[in-house]
Amino acid sequence: MPLHIIKLSVGTETPEGLREWQTWFQSAYGRVYHTTRMTPKRRDEILDGGSIYWVFKGAIRCRQRVIDLEEFVNEEGTKYCRIVLDPELIETRPYPHRAFQGWRYLTADKCPPDDKQGGGTETLPDDMADELRDLGLI
Numbered sequence: 001m002p003l004h005i006i007k008l009s010v011g012t013e014t015p016e017g018l019r020e021w022q023t024w025f026q027s028a029y030g031r032v033y034h035t036t037r038m039t040p041k042r043r044d045e046i047l048d049g050g051s052i053y054w055v056f057k058g059a060i061r062c063r064q065r066v067i068d069l070e071e072f073v074n075e076e077g078t079k080y081c082r083i084v085l086d087p088e089l090i091e092t093r094p095y096p097h098r099a100f101q102g103w104r105y106l107t108a109d110k111c112p113p114d115d116k117q118g119g120g121t122e123t124l125p126d127d128m129a130d131e132l133r134d135l136g137l138i
Contacts, residue, residue: 002049003042004106005066005083007034008099009054014126015062018054019089032064032085036103039071039081051090052083053106059094059130060112090114094130 012018022032040046051063068084095112 001045001108002051003045004050004063004108004111005040005046005052005103006060006097006106007036007052007054007103009056013056015054015056015089015091018056018062022085022087022089026087032087033070033082034085036081036083037079038102039079040069040103040105042105043069051111052085052103053092053111055097055099058098059096060092061094062089062091063111063114064089094126 009018012021026032034052046066046069050066052066053060053063055061065086065088066083067086068082070082070084071079072082073079092112092114
């Protein structure tokens with residue numbers, strides 16, 4: 001069973017903003033990756049179909065498949081890890097999550113489904129669907 005990673009999206013506020021930024025990044029660097037200080041120790045489980053789930057404004061809203069984990073050392077001798085990602089962003093049903101630093105492991109049973117809103121609410125604007133979900137109405 002794959003293991004996933006969860007990470008706050010810093011610098012973008014929506015999946016569309018992340019998509020735009022990563023499109024630019026891919027054109028500049030030839031691929032999409034996120035650099036982090038700590039290398040996941042459970043590499044094999046993550047590379048067995050795991051994804052990175054992105055948190056925006058207090059909720060998980062999308063994911064990307066993790067392709068590789070590359071350790072490297074910068075010019076100052078500090079170790080880092082590149083989390084190499086599939087460029088496809090898959091929007092998920094918004095799932096509340098509090099803020100945290102760095103990244104965390106995320107097990108499959110804690111992951112939101114891939115449908116954006118679910119429950120027949122596909123035509124509602126995201127902010128309205130979030131508010132109705134918070135009120136327990138959908």
